[in-house]
Amino acid sequence: MKNLQEAxxxxxxxxxxxxxxxxxxxAVIDTLSAPALARLAASFDAHAEAARTVMLHSDISDVVLTTFEREIARNRALLQRSQLAMPAGTVDALLLATTRITTFVGAAVKTSASGFFFRRGEQLFLVSNRHVFADxxxxxxxxxxxxxxHTDAQDLTRHTQVSLPLYRDGLSxxxxxxxxxxxxDVAVMAIAHAELPADAVLLAFDETHLEAREEGIAIGDPLTIPGFPLGFxxxxxxxxxxxSASIxxxxxxxxQRQGCFLTDARTHRGxxxxxxxxRRTASQADGSPVSWQLLGVHSTRMDMRNRDQVQDESLGLNCAWYADVLLALTSAQPAESSP
Known part of the structure; x- marks a missing residue:
């Protein structure tokens, strides 16, 4: 009885x-850099293989071997998830303000497009092209x-899809x-807080990103267009x-009397x-850095109707609608724009 109690x-x-x-x-994994995690994973596999060899040549029950393999697999999965995870703090805010849009008719997928978040006061909006919502x-x-x-600020592999109806009671x-x-060709949709998951992780442009801050903008200036070309x-x-793009x-x-300017960039559907x-070059008055100035909303590639499809290459130009239209679209009483 004493031996059973001790056991x-x-x-x-x-x-x-x-x-x-x-x-x-x-706890150990959380403190390691990506290179250190990679070294730990390689060392773990080597030591696991050594332990496996010893046990296979020892008088050990199948239960022990099975448990060993299960725990090895569990710890390896933990290491792999940690290697894949990328804290939001290491990612440019621009990417956390940009989202992929998938359109549906019923359960059928129709198209893939891009969009971004814009905040006006307490209201959050999704911005995209009007032709994404209806054409x-x-x-x-x-x-x-x-x-x-995204649903985890420390692990960007955690992600969910939020479904938004384009019509309610027959109204867009x-x-x-x-x-x-x-x-x-710009449209916005208001997103209610209740429509997002409680642990949603996203960033949004706001009115300050439209300000020029006394920085000159000229033809040829470098631009960036983040999105999901061909869904990629x-x-x-x-x-x-x-x-990469330029004005x-x-x-x-x-x-051509439209509320847009042209960009030179290689773009695709999606x-x-x-x-x-x-990217801004100046700083705010309080000395904190300013990351991006929102200039426009990419719409479509521009080309010449009379271009010879055989002899002439595509112009490689695109239409970008002036972003100040967002001030009209996100006001309490949306009005006609005049960019």
Whole structure:
């Protein structure tokens, strides 16, 4: 009886030790850099193989071997998840303000596009092109969209899809604008706090990102267009990719009387609705750095109708609608825009 009691106490002690090791392992991993994690994973595999060889040549029960392999697999998965995880603090805020949009008719997927978040006061908006939400000319008439949202600030592999209806009681849920040149291909949708997961991790542009801050903007200035061209993106961390661009027409002038300017960039389908930004060079008055200035909303590639499809290459130019239209679209009483 005494031996049974001692065995039971020893089993309890081993359980306590295992629980303590389970608490230690994640704590150690959290303190390691990515290179150190890679070295730890390689060393762990080597030591596990050595232990496996010893046990296979020892008088050990199948239960012990099975438990060993299960715990090895569990710890390896923990290491792999940690290697894949990328803290939000290491990622440029621009990518956390940009989201992929998927349009649907019922359960059928129709298109993939890009969008970004814009905050006006307490209200959060999704910004994209008007033709992403509805385009009668191409018979593109979806009834809902899905947007991607991160749910863990420390692990960007954690991500969910938020479904937003485009119509309620037969009424469209987006705001659009027109000006003297006609329809502006920019639209916004208000997103209620209740429509987002409680642990949503996202950033948003606001009015301060529209301010010039006495910085000159001229033709040829470098730009960045983050988005999801052809749906392509970092599928592990669910982050957009960025194309380099430059201003290709007189900035501040309505190109061909439209509320847009031209950019020179290689873009693809799926980039529609991407923010067009330039990195600031000046600092705020309080000395804190200013990251991006929001100049426009990428819409579509521009080309010449009379271009010889055989002899002439594509111009490689794109339309970007002036971003100040967002002030009209996100005001309490949306009005016609005049960028």
């Amino acid at each position: 039971t106490e020893r089993i309890c002690e081993l359980k306590g030790s295992l629980v303590a090791l389970d608490a230690l392992m994640p 009668a000319a191409s018979a593109h008439l979806p009834d809902r969209i899905d947007i991607g949202v 849920q987006w705001r659009e604008a027109t000006d003297s040149g006609g329809t502006v 993106h970092d599928t592990i961390h669910h982050l957009a990719v960025a194309r 290709a027409s007189a900035y501040g002038v309505r190109f 980039s529609s609705g991407s923010p067009v930004v330039r």
